[in-house]
Amino acid sequence: MILIGRNLSPFVRRTAASLNLLGLHYVQRPFSVAQNAEEIRGFNPLGRVPALVMEDGEVLVDSSVILDALDELAGPDRALVPRSxxxxxxxxxxxxxxxxxxxxxxxxxxxxxxxxxxxxxxxxxxxxxxxxxxxxxxxxxxxxxxxxxxxxxxxxxxxxxxxxxxxxxxxxxxxxxxxxxxxxxxxxxxxxxxxxxxxxxx
Incomplete structure (x- = not known):
């Protein structure tokens, strides 16, 4: 997986920390919304971070959506939000x-x-x-x-x-x-x- 954005953003950072806590491997492209706007729009048309490129190439945007998907990948016993x-x-x-x-x-x-x-x-x-x-x-x-x-x-x-x-x-x-x-x-x-x-x- 590829995490788009730098950890100055608290929303990118909570995604990075969650990936680490869940033991999910990723690489990070620390793009800045000020300096790398065009590159970021290639992943998110809104030009916002974070975005996460999944292993199959699907791109998820918005940290809440990404974190929900990561919990699903990790499974209910390891998820950072309880199941129900x-x-x-x-x-x-x-x-x-x-x-x-x-x-x-x-x-x-x-x-x-x-x-x-x-x-x-x-x-x-x-x-x-x-x-x-x-x-x-x-x-x-x-x-x-x-x-x-x-x-x-x-x-x-x-x-x-x-x-x-x-x-x-x-x-x-x-x-x-x-x-x-x-x-x-x-x-x-x-x-x-x-x-x-x-x-x-x-």
Whole structure:
């Protein structure tokens, strides 16, 4: 399999970490949406990452779709999202909050990069508050001291970790010590090579 995109994107990174955790072999083409737009559109007409080229040549786009396919490949005993029931719903809820918080970080980051004359301060403040509310909800889940939804690590943890790391990288004041339980979980997860080794390196 071929993973398209670089791990600066939290959505590419959660895909890479999941591939590692599931023991699925892949190679990565670390294309940047800014510098390799044409190459990326060859895999995804939207020009977005990640994309995953499957072994049979099928191309999957969007990390949620890719991760669902990877869980299916790995089988129910190894999948990072439980197969059914309340456990599945709990993980999917936490994943949705993590993805939503991360998307708000992305929006706030892009707003922060606008020239002062066209920056919409109210929108940036709203996006920041939404991201903080999402991370706060995950922080409350992390207060029990285990993983977010289970005694085992799940996709909820992978998504939360990659989202918080991204926030700390691009908008360090957004989290800035506000989520200590989630930060502790993040550090524990990053100590696992399958996750920690996917951190973006300049």
């Amino acid at each position: 029931g309340t456990a599945r719903r709990a993980v999917l809820r936490a994943v949705a909050i993590g993805v939503g918080a991360t998307e708000k970080v992305v929006g706030a980051y892009y707003e922060s990069r606008r020239p002062d004359a066209v920056r919409w301060e109210e929108a940036q403040a709203k996006l920041t508050a939404q991201a903080q509310a999402g991370f706060a909800a995950l922080d409350r889940l992390a207060e029990a001291g285990g993983w977010l939804c289970d005694e085992n690590l799940t996709q909820a943890d992978v998504t939360a970790v990659t989202g918080l790391d991204f926030a700390d990288r691009v908008l360090p004041d957004l989290a800035a010590g506000r989520f200590p339980a989630l930060a502790a979980l993040r550090d524990r997860a990053n100590a696992i090579p399958a996750i920690g080794d996917t951190r973006f390196k300049d």
